[in-house]
Amino acid sequence: MTYTEASMDALRRGGDELADATVATLFARGEVGTLNTLMRHVSTAGAPLPDGLPDVAREYLEATRVPPAWVDWEEMERARLFFIDNNVHISTALSFASMPACYVVPHVAKLLSAAHGLKYPSKRMAETGQFTVYLMRPDAFEAGSRFIPAAQKVRLLHASVRHHLGRAGRWDTDALGTPICQEDMIGGQMFFSLLVLDSLHRLGIHMSVEGAEAYYYAWRVVGAMLGVDQEAVPKTLDEAREYLDLYMLRHMGPSEEGALLTGQLIDLYEEVVPGTLLDPVVSALIRHLVGDTCADWLAVPRTRWSAVVRTLPHLLGVLETIEDRSPLGAWALDRLGHLTSVFELSSLTRGRVMHYAIPEQLKKEYGVSSTVPRTRRWTPPAATVSG
Numbered sequence: 001m002t003y004t005e006a007s008m009d010a011l012r013r014g015g016d017e018l019a020d021a022t023v024a025t026l027f028a029r030g031e032v033g034t035l036n037t038l039m040r041h042v043s044t045a046g047a048p049l050p051d052g053l054p055d056v057a058r059e060y061l062e063a064t065r066v067p068p069a070w071v072d073w074e075e076m077e078r079a080r081l082f083f084i085d086n087n088v089h090i091s092t093a094l095s096f097a098s099m100p101a102c103y104v105v106p107h108v109a110k111l112l113s114a115a116h117g118l119k120y121p122s123k124r125m126a127e128t129g130q131f132t133v134y135l136m137r138p139d140a141f142e143a144g145s146r147f148i149p150a151a152q153k154v155r156l157l158h159a160s161v162r163h164h165l166g167r168a169g170r171w172d173t174d175a176l177g178t179p180i181c182q183e184d185m186i187g188g189q190m191f192f193s194l195l196v197l198d199s200l201h202r203l204g205i206h207m208s209v210e211g212a213e214a215y216y217y218a219w220r221v222v223g224a225m226l227g228v229d230q231e232a233v234p235k236t237l238d239e240a241r242e243y244l245d246l247y248m249l250r251h252m253g254p255s256e257e258g259a260l261l262t263g264q265l266i267d268l269y270e271e272v273v274p275g276t277l278l279d280p281v282v283s284a285l286i287r288h289l290v291g292d293t294c295a296d297w298l299a300v301p302r303t304r305w306s307a308v309v310r311t312l313p314h315l316l317g318v319l320e321t322i323e324d325r326s327p328l329g330a331w332a333l334d335r336l337g338h339l340t341s342v343f344e345l346s347s348l349t350r351g352r353v354m355h356y357a358i359p360e361q362l363k364k365e366y367g368v369s370s371t372v373p374r375t376r377r378w379t380p381p382a383a384t385v386s387g
Contacts, residue, residue, distance in 0.1 A: 046143030
């Protein structure tokens with residue numbers, strides 16, 4: 001599929017018909033509070049829905065309780081193995097590349113700043129990390145899994161933001177598009193898939209073509225479950241590059257909200273890093289992954305650690321070579337990566353389960369009350385040139 005300014009403009013007007021209608025009905029009937037209370041008990045797929053759940057919510061949950069019929073389960077298993085092999089690196093990329101990339105799109109940063117809960121970076125990062133972990137579990141789409149209910153709740157959360165900002169009359173739809181529109185949802189899917197793969201490559205991580213393609217495929221499945229238009233979403237990594245390049249050229253730039261959110265992110269991870277000596281590594285790593293231009297837009301501090309961080313790909317490249325050549329080394333590094341990821345997520349969640357509740361109002365200023373075989377090394381698709 002070829003993406004143009006006109007096709008992207010059309011995507012800016014689209015939301016999520018099913019979730020939007022569900023949320024509109026819940027607010028019209030005053031049932032959001034009841035839904036949030038009862039949805040805390042909807043945490044595993046296949047469990048009986050609680051009594052007293054609003055009818056429209058029950059219908060929505062029934063309609064979205066299974067993954068798309070086209071899912072290739074062998075490909076999803078390859079994605080899971082890729083995640084196991086690279087979990088700590090993926091967590092790093094999500095934290096220090098994907099989230100800042102969201103903030104470098106001014107209207108997305110503005111939107112993220114609109115919700116009460118999203119001003120707390122630990123909650124935002126914990127929800128993202130927990131969601132990814134749920135996705136990559138062996139039983140992610142089976143009875144008893146936590147991923148499907150999480151996806152259902154996130155989809156309603158997005159719809160609630162569209163509902164609030166649309167009713168407030170303080171979101172310039174003509175200039176900014178529908179809040180969390182199809183263009184932005186696909187853009188977010190690119191941030192959490194292709195941009196993660198780009199970041200792993202930049203860090204010197206060895207990836208197979210099969211593993212990279214499978215990881216991207218898994219996020220296509222996620223997008224489908226979050227209401228992304230499957231006729232418009234890129235099907236291949238080459239198409240994904242074309243889409244992401246055009247999306248960023250259309251929208252990226254500096255903003256006060258983007259700098260604020262990035263500052264919160266840096267402060268959060270400086271607290272997670274033991275002591276204070278290594279605190280500057282956080283800013284240096286963000287700069288390394290997003291580049292100096294975007295880092296300057298986001299007011300990321302320049303530190304003397306940048307030169308040290310630039311050597312990281314060489315160190316990781318050595319470790320990756322050990323992993324490629326030694327089964328014992330691969331096991332040890334995978335185990336270390338798993339433990340590091342668990343520590344990071346537990347530090348963010350503090351042992352809590354994130355529930356993705358529907359916000360009943362937004363901020364006042366918006367006026368709203370085993371590893372994959374390494375048969376071929378993957379390299380990112382070349383940048384595209386916008387006509």
